[in-house]
Each structure stands twice: as C-alpha cells, then as structure tokens.
Amino acid sequence: MARKIIVIGSGAAGMTAASSARAADPAAEITMFTEDADVAYSPCVIPWAIEGKVAWGAVVMHAPEYYAKEKNITILTKTKVDGIDDAAKTVVAAGNTYRYDSLVVAAGGKVFMPPIPGTDLDGVFVVRTVSDGKKIQAAVKAANDVVVAGAGVIGLELALGLVHMGKDVTVVEMMDQVIPRIADRDMADPIQLYLEEEGVKFVMKAPVQGVNGAGKVSGVTAAGKEIPCEVVIFATGVRANLDLTSKIGLDVGRMGAVAVSPTMQPYKKGRLVPDIYVAGDMVQCYSAVTSGPTMSQLGSTAVRQGAVAGKNAAGGRAQFGGVASPWVSVIGEKQVAGTGLSTGLASWYGIDVVSGKATGLTRARYYPGAKELTVKVLADRTSHRIVGAQIVAGEEATGRIDWLTSAAVNGMTAEDFLVRSENAYCPPTSMVKDVVISAVEKLVENFKP
Amino acid sequence: MARKIIVIGSGAAGMTAASSARAADPAAEITMFTEDADVAYSPCVIPWAIEGKVAWGAVVMHAPEYYAKEKNITILTKTKVDGIDDAAKTVVAAGNTYRYDSLVVAAGGKVFMPPIPGTDLDGVFVVRTVSDGKKIQAAVKAANDVVVAGAGVIGLELALGLVHMGKDVTVVEMMDQVIPRIADRDMADPIQLYLEEEGVKFVMKAPVQGVNGAGKVSGVTAAGKEIPCEVVIFATGVRANLDLTSKIGLDVGRMGAVAVSPTMQPYKKGRLVPDIYVAGDMVQCYSAVTSGPTMSQLGSTAVRQGAVAGKNAAGGRAQFGGVASPWVSVIGEKQVAGTGLSTGLASWYGIDVVSGKATGLTRARYYPGAKELTVKVLADRTSHRIVGAQIVAGEEATGRIDWLTSAAVNGMTAEDFLVRSENAYCPPTSMVKDVVISAVEKLVENFKP
Numbered sequence: 001m002a003r004k005i006i007v008i009g010s011g012a013a014g015m016t017a018a019s020s021a022r023a024a025d026p027a028a029e030i031t032m033f034t035e036d037a038d039v040a041y042s043p044c045v046i047p048w049a050i051e052g053k054v055a056w057g058a059v060v061m062h063a064p065e066y067y068a069k070e071k072n073i074t075i076l077t078k079t080k081v082d083g084i085d086d087a088a089k090t091v092v093a094a095g096n097t098y099r100y101d102s103l104v105v106a107a108g109g110k111v112f113m114p115p116i117p118g119t120d121l122d123g124v125f126v127v128r129t130v131s132d133g134k135k136i137q138a139a140v141k142a143a144n145d146v147v148v149a150g151a152g153v154i155g156l157e158l159a160l161g162l163v164h165m166g167k168d169v170t171v172v173e174m175m176d177q178v179i180p181r182i183a184d185r186d187m188a189d190p191i192q193l194y195l196e197e198e199g200v201k202f203v204m205k206a207p208v209q210g211v212n213g214a215g216k217v218s219g220v221t222a223a224g225k226e227i228p229c230e231v232v233i234f235a236t237g238v239r240a241n242l243d244l245t246s247k248i249g250l251d252v253g254r255m256g257a258v259a260v261s262p263t264m265q266p267y268k269k270g271r272l273v274p275d276i277y278v279a280g281d282m283v284q285c286y287s288a289v290t291s292g293p294t295m296s297q298l299g300s301t302a303v304r305q306g307a308v309a310g311k312n313a314a315g316g317r318a319q320f321g322g323v324a325s326p327w328v329s330v331i332g333e334k335q336v337a338g339t340g341l342s343t344g345l346a347s348w349y350g351i352d353v354v355s356g357k358a359t360g361l362t363r364a365r366y367y368p369g370a371k372e373l374t375v376k377v378l379a380d381r382t383s384h385r386i387v388g389a390q391i392v393a394g395e396e397a398t399g400r401i402d403w404l405t406s407a408a409v410n411g412m413t414a415e416d417f418l419v420r421s422e423n424a425y426c427p428p429t430s431m432v433k434d435v436v437i438s439a440v441e442k443l444v445e446n447f448k449p
Numbered sequence: 450m451a452r453k454i455i456v457i458g459s460g461a462a463g464m465t466a467a468s469s470a471r472a473a474d475p476a477a478e479i480t481m482f483t484e485d486a487d488v489a490y491s492p493c494v495i496p497w498a499i500e501g502k503v504a505w506g507a508v509v510m511h512a513p514e515y516y517a518k519e520k521n522i523t524i525l526t527k528t529k530v531d532g533i534d535d536a537a538k539t540v541v542a543a544g545n546t547y548r549y550d551s552l553v554v555a556a557g558g559k560v561f562m563p564p565i566p567g568t569d570l571d572g573v574f575v576v577r578t579v580s581d582g583k584k585i586q587a588a589v590k591a592a593n594d595v596v597v598a599g600a601g602v603i604g605l606e607l608a609l610g611l612v613h614m615g616k617d618v619t620v621v622e623m624m625d626q627v628i629p630r631i632a633d634r635d636m637a638d639p640i641q642l643y644l645e646e647e648g649v650k651f652v653m654k655a656p657v658q659g660v661n662g663a664g665k666v667s668g669v670t671a672a673g674k675e676i677p678c679e680v681v682i683f684a685t686g687v688r689a690n691l692d693l694t695s696k697i698g699l700d701v702g703r704m705g706a707v708a709v710s711p712t713m714q715p716y717k718k719g720r721l722v723p724d725i726y727v728a729g730d731m732v733q734c735y736s737a738v739t740s741g742p743t744m745s746q747l748g749s750t751a752v753r754q755g756a757v758a759g760k761n762a763a764g765g766r767a768q769f770g771g772v773a774s775p776w777v778s779v780i781g782e783k784q785v786a787g788t789g790l791s792t793g794l795a796s797w798y799g800i801d802v803v804s805g806k807a808t809g810l811t812r813a814r815y816y817p818g819a820k821e822l823t824v825k826v827l828a829d830r831t832s833h834r835i836v837g838a839q840i841v842a843g844e845e846a847t848g849r850i851d852w853l854t855s856a857a858v859n860g861m862t863a864e865d866f867l868v869r870s871e872n873a874y875c876p877p878t879s880m881v882k883d884v885v886i887s888a889v890e891k892l893v894e895n896f897k898p
Contacts (some may be wrong), residue, residue, distance in 0.1 A: 300871060
C-alpha cells in the first residue's frame with residue numbers, strides 16, 4: 001500500500017519536503033495543507049516586489065495545480081490544520097481526519113509583534129506572505145510617511161525600496177545599530193550611513209512604544225516622540241509557530257523552537273518521536289561553530305531542512321548538519337553578508353573572539369569597475385578556530401561568505417586557513433590576494449599579545 | 450649585524466617575498482635582482498592592457514624607487530644573476546659578488562616555444578612581461594590577421610581582446626578542446642562556441658608546424674595548411690626557469706620544476722637545502738587533492754608562496770600547504786573557473802572520478818539580470834572525496850570556486866558536503882539553493898550504479 005505522507009505548510013521547507021519525498025518515493029500519497037492562498041513563493045523577494053523591481057506573478061513559482069499534475073502532490077490551500085494525533089497518526093483539518101504514515105510539520109514562523117497599543121489599527125502591516133506584500137504595496141500608494149519597525153536586513157531592504165518609491169521613511173530600531181545581533185557594529189554602521197545618504201531616517205535605541213491613531217494609523221511613538229506616518233511595517237523578526245506542535249507536547253528548546261535531531265525528528269521529553277519530521281522557521285537546530293543550539297530562519301536553511309525531512313519521511317536516509325547560517329542582503333549598491341557568530345553572538349555563547357579586518361577591492365586595483373570590499377573574520381581566542389565572518393561590499397559578497405562558511409564549518413583555525421586556503425584570481429574578479437585572505441592575516445597578527 | 454636577504458626575481462613571488470621578509474625583519478638588508486625593467490606588475494592583465502581596457506601605467510604598481518623609499522628594499526633592475534654559490538652563500542650579478550644569509554629564488558617561468566622553424570621571425574611574440582605586451586600592442590596596430598597559438602585561458606582572453614580591436618584572429622590549438630588539461634571538454638566547449646560567435650576562428654587538434662615568412666611573419670602552418678597572418682602570439686604555457694638552480698644542482702621533481710618542502714625550501718639529492726627558498730612558477734609543490742606533486746603557476750599561488758619564502762628567509766615561521774590551484778578567467782561575457790583536478794588530470798593521477806553537473810542561475814529565477822550558471826563537481830569514485838570542480842557563468846564564478854576549493858582541500862566527501870554545506874541567499878545574488886549544491890546532489894545520485 002502506498003505510503004501516506006502529510007506535509008503541513010507550503011513555505012520553502014514544506015514545498016521542498018514534499019518534492020523531496022516524491023523523489024524518494026514515486027508511489028507515496030503526498031498531501032499538503034496550507035493556510036496560505038499562494039504556495040512555493042519566495043518571501044525574501046517581497047521588498048523588491050513592493051518596489052516593483054520584480055512582478056508579483058514571478059514571485060510565485062507554481063500554482064498548486066502544477067504540483068498536482070507534475071509531482072502528484074495534492075495541495076489543500078486556505079486549509080488550517082486544527083490538530084495532530086501522533087498516537088493515532090492522524091491530522092484534523094477543516095473537519096476531516098487524515099491518516100499519515102509520515103508527517104512533516106513545516107508551520108513556519110510568526111512575525112513578532114511587540115505588546116504595545118495600536119498594532120490592530122488600519123495601516124499596520126507585517127512582511128511575511130505575498131498577501132502581506134501586496135497589502136503594503138497598495139497601502140503605501142496613498143501614503144507619504146512610512147515607519148519601518150526593525151532595522152534587520154528585511155527592514156532595511158524594505159526601507160530603501162520605499163525611498164525609491166518616493167516615500168518619506170523612518171526606521172525605528174530598539175538596539176543601537178542596524179542589523180543587530182548578526183552583524184558587528186563596525187560592519188553595520190557603514191550600511192546605516194549609506195542608507196542615510198540615500199534618504200532613510202533612523203531613530204535608534206528606541207523600541208516602538210505605541211502605534212497611534214483613531215481607526216487608522218496617524219503615527220508611532222518611539223523614544224518618547226511621535227513620528228507621524230500613515231503606514232507602519234513591523235519587520236521585527238520571526239518567532240517559531242508552535243501552535244500545533246505544542247498541543248502534542250513536542251519538546252521546545254532553549255531558543256523557543258522545536259528541538260530536532262540531525263534527521264529533523266522532534267523529541268518528546270527527550271525521546272525521539274517516530275514518523276514526525278519538523279523543518280524550517282519553527283526549528284531549533286545545532287550550530288556548526290559552537291556546540292550549542294541555534295535557529296537558522298533562512299530560506300536557504302528551510303530548503304535544506306525540508307529536503308532532509310521529506311526524504312526521511314519517504315523512507316530515505318538523510319541528515320542535516322550543524323549550521324553556520326550564512327546570510328546576505330543586497331541594499332541598493334551595497335551588499336552585506338555574514339556567517340557563523342558575530343562578536344555579540346559569540347559572547348552570548350561564552351566565546352571570546354579575536355577579529356581581523358581588511359579593506360580592498362572586488363577586482364584588481366587597476367581594473368575598471370572595482371568596488372570596495374571589507375571583510376572581517378572572527379576566531380575563538382583560545383582555539384583560534386574561525387567562528388564567523390562578515391562582509392560589506394559593492395559586489396560579489398555571496399561566494400566569499402560561502403567560502404568562509406566552508407572554512408568555519410570544517411573547523412579551520414586562522415593559521416590553517418592561511419596555510420591551506422587559496423583564491424582564484426583574474427583581474428576583473430578579484431585581487432591577486434583576495435581580501436578574505438588579507439583579513440585572516442590581520443586576524444593572525446591580532447592574536448599576538 | 451643585519452641579516453642579508455637576496456631575492457632573485459621581481460614577479461609576484463619575488464616581490465611578495467621581499468615585502469614579507471621586510472615585515473618579518475625590519476632591520477634586514479634586502480636586495481632584489483631582476484632582469485626586467487618593470488617590477489611588481491600583474492602579467493595576468495596583459496590581455497586587457499593590449500586591448501586598451503587598462504592603461505599600461507596602471508599595470509605596474511610601483512617603480513623600484515618606491516620599494517627603496519617605503520620598504521628599504523634595494524632593487525637592481527635589468528640585472529641578470531649569473532650564478533649562485535650555495536656553499537659560500539653568494540650570488541654573482543653583473544660582475545659583482547653579493548653575500549647572503551638567506552636567498553629567495555623566484556626566477557619564474559619561460560614561455561614554451563615549440564621547436565619549429567620560424568619562431569625567430571619578426572612578428573612572433575610571447576605573452577609574459579609588460580614589455581611583451583607593449584610590443585604586441587604596437588605590432589597588431591598595423592596587422593589585420595593574427596594567430597594565437599594555444600587555447601589556454603590567456604590565449605583565449607587575448608584572442609577576444611584582439612577581435613574587439615577589429616583583428617581577424619585564429620586560435621591554433623594542439624588538443625581537441627579549448628582550455629585543455631584543466632577544464633573538462635563539456636565545460637570548455639561552451640566557451641569555444643561563445644568565442645566563435647564573437648568572431649574568433651579556431652583550428653583544433655593542430656600543433657603549429659611552422660611559422661612562415663622572409664624576415665617577417667607571413668603565416669603559420671597548422672594541420673598541413675597555411676594560415677596567413679602578420680602576427681603570431683605564442684600562449685603555449687610556461688615551463689619552470691631552471692637556468693640558475695640547475696647550476697647548483699637543486700632537485701627537479703617529476704613535473705620538471707624545483708621540488709620544495711612546505712617551508713618553500715628546495716632539496717639537493719633529497720636533503721633539504723638550508724637558507725635557500727624557492728617560490729613561484731619554477732616550483733613543484735604538493736596537490737591538496739591527491740598525494741602527488743603538482744605545479745601551480747598562478748599569480749595567486751606565487752603571492753602565497755612568496756609570502757612563505759620571504760617570511761622564512763627572514764627568520765620567521767610559515768608553511769605552504771597543498772594546493773587545489775583554483776583559477777578563473779573572464780572571457781567577454783563569460784566567466785570560466787576551476788579548482789583541483791579536471792577529469793583528465795584525475796585520470797593522469799589514477800583517480801577515477803564521478804561527476805555531477807547542474808545548470809541554473811546566478812540570481813533568483815525572477816530577479817532581473819540573472820545569468821546562466823553551470824557547475825560541475827568531481828569526486829573520487831572510491832572515497833567519494835570532492836577532488837575538483839569547474840564553473841561556467843555569466844557572473845560570480847570566483848567566490849563559488851573558492852568555496853568549492855575550501856570543500857576539496859578540507860577533504861569533504863560529496864555526501865558530507867550536502868549535510869554540512871550552506872549558501873547565503875538573497876534573490877539578487879543567488880538561487881535559494883545555489884547551483885553548487887544542486888551539482889553535488891547530482892554527483893551523489895551519480896554514484897549509484
């Protein structure tokens with residue numbers, strides 16, 4: 001009899017799990033439940049779609065019918081799953097009970113809304129789904145002043161897009177730097193400066209205290225002052241959506257997300273749960289650079305976790321390793337990227353880091369179009385292991401951060417990196433000694449007392 | 450008394466050795482001998498300088514006086530070293546004898562000229578020094594037909610540049626593919642096709658049999674036919690320059706170059722030679738992906754080897770590891786890159802490889818400006834270790850090949866790569882699952898019998 005696989009959620013983790021299960025078991029009966037109307041879209045592109053650089057139609061890769069036809073995956077959209085019975089191996093959705101042999105839960109995350117007055121007013125938005133994006137695009141049309149709450153990369157990408165659309169944009173951030181937590185201040189400040197030059201205003205060290213207005217938004221209070229605006233967008237980070245899994249008592253880790261094994265299986269009171277797999281933004285996984293737990297709420301991670309969950313759900317064998325969670329953001333003419341631990345995160349994990357930083361160019365000094373490239377690499381002061389890196393560049397940050405991710409995940413020390421790391425060189429694409437290597441040279445110098 | 454350090458050669462290896470020695474020992478007396486008139490230039494940029502994309506003035510980074518003033522390094526240009534006495538620790542140059550405490554030999558390579566008639570005619574050139582480049586630029590001004598002998602990356606970059614200058618260009622290549630040896634045929638063919646579309650003509654499987662003309666070049670014979678031309682440029686690869694080191698009996702390895710230890714010291718009859726260091730194109734080093742010897746005649750390698758040689762020559766402690774020798778070439782709108790072993794090279798080392806290849810885009814599918822990206826990854830059929838990779842892309846090949854280099858050098862298997870490798874994702878700079886990862890997925894599938 002065909003294996004019955006149920007997937008809850010149609011984000012990157014859920015969609016990949018379903019496709020991966022199909023690849024592993026051509027005969028399985030695969031059913032997906034999603035509250036969304038759209039499936040298989042790329043939420044990371046929403047800032048560009050709002051700005052109009054990318055058409056909404058292009059953001060959604062395929063309609064549900066495509067999956068039915070091409071992959072024999074049944075997708076029930078706008079369908080909320082009300083409960084899971086992990087003993088009976090069933091889920092209940094829209095009043096019906098569905099039996100499963102394997103279940104993949106990829107219920108995603110929820111945008112964190114601070115507990116302040118006024119967040120229910122007209123004109124308050126979050127950035128999560130295509131539908132959120134379309135609502136923002138419609139709302140800003142008539143607006144002049146927009147507040148973006150949260151100076152993470154999504155908030156910043158969005159803020160610049162709105163400025164390009166002619167809006168007056170203020171970013172309100174609780175911390176004292178942009179891209180807090182994952183970027184060091186000295187790497188984040190040039191991005192803030194660039195955005196200020198482009199016309200974005202910032203109110204820093206100021207949690208949003210309230211959204212004001214009668215029926216609809218008229219302003220936001222932050223740092224004790226009112227910032228008048230017609231639209232407020234919360235880009236305040238994502239928390240794991242535990243609505244379903246908490247009902248059946250799946251263990252929640254220190255990070256407030258479902259703790260999983262390398263097979264993407266959850267635990268109940270410390271014991272592995274058979275036949276259930278969890279993936280994506282609701283998951284707590286392991287760090288590749290500390291021995292601690294971490295969250296990796298990235299589209300790229302969701303895809304990798306989904307692939308493992310789906311394959312295992314279909315009777316295959318796959319594992320998900322520790323993560324360094326490399327990220328990159330394109331903010332106008334700037335690219336900012338990071339991997340592993342920032343100085344702040346390292347300190348949170350009890351790791352004292354030494355850093356090395358170098359600035360150079362993305363191409364040979366004399367080659368036309370060369371752009372500035374700054375690389376910062378962090379290593380543990382005790383072991384000299386590379387535990388993180390950050391890049392600010394005019395171009396080509398992505399491959400470099402993936403390179404540094406590989407070094408960190410493979411446990412290279414800074415000294416070992418200098419002995420065994422090489423860069424490809426051609427005048428139009430790098431300096432003869434890439435700035436990544438120069439940064440690690442500085443790092444090794446900085447170990448000296 | 451100040452340590453006397455002599456450096457022979459002013460290429461990337463020699464210049465870096467001198468600077469690295471200065472950094473390690475501020476008091477040393479450092480003297481460099483070079484036959485060249487220019488020092489510290491980037492030979493890799495010569496094709497672009499000939500085309501006029503980069504000014505000759507920009508190619509030379511500093512005049513010798515700069516090094517005298519800023520780094521207290523004495524450079525004797527246009528000065529040939531006639532001999533080394535490693536027992537007396539002296540070198541003889543221009544009739545004078547100079548004593549050294551440490552000697553760095555970075556005498557570089559010589560362009561291989563096939564033993565055929567006519568290579569001494571007017572209008573025959575090699576591509577090695579700034580002076581070669583300037584002579585070519587002057588000679589092609591009046592020429593219409595140019596033959597480039599050798600379809601390696603320098604030959605191809607040059608050929609396209611000459612086409613852009615309005616010349617009629619034929620590339621003559623002995624092997625049956627462009628970029629032979631280091632690129633697999635299926636990755637090289639699209640580059641040849643692109644160049645053909647741009648107007649470059651190819652005569653393949655045809656060694657140059659002779660250069661014809663009376664006093665000056667009138668044509669080239671290849672594959673039994675005459676190709677009329679006024680200029681012939683040999684880009685036929687570089688051999689180690691052993692003129693000096695063979696006189697003192699330094700061991701030459703299987704690759705025809707000076708065998709060195711990880712400290713960049715040469716051997717005599719298998720015994721390490723004290724106080725001499727060798728670096729750059731004349732060196733045989735170790736492969737990071739096989740246990741065999743290899744040569745790595747790249748500017749980036751020369752810089753790394755020079756840094757190790759210079760530091761050790763100055764009493765410091767540095768090591769040079771095995772190399773995967775990543776390379777990249779920008780040929781018009783195409784980038785081609787590689788690392789580690791090609792299928793052909795692997796076979797030469799007795800390694801049977803399995804490959805995986807994937808094609809996708811450099812950005813998210815829907816993001817404007819996305820360019821095609823093809824990645825091929827090779828692993829040893831027995832151990833599943835990643836031993837090489839190649840990329841053809843419209844942009845951003847360099848960082849990706851450096852990433853794959855790190856994976857190969859760290860001994861990752863293809864399976865391990867899928868468990869532990871991550872890519873940073875942002876719609877304008879990569880697909881959510883980078884094509885590199887898709888290629889390794891194919892590779893793992895292809896292991897199955």
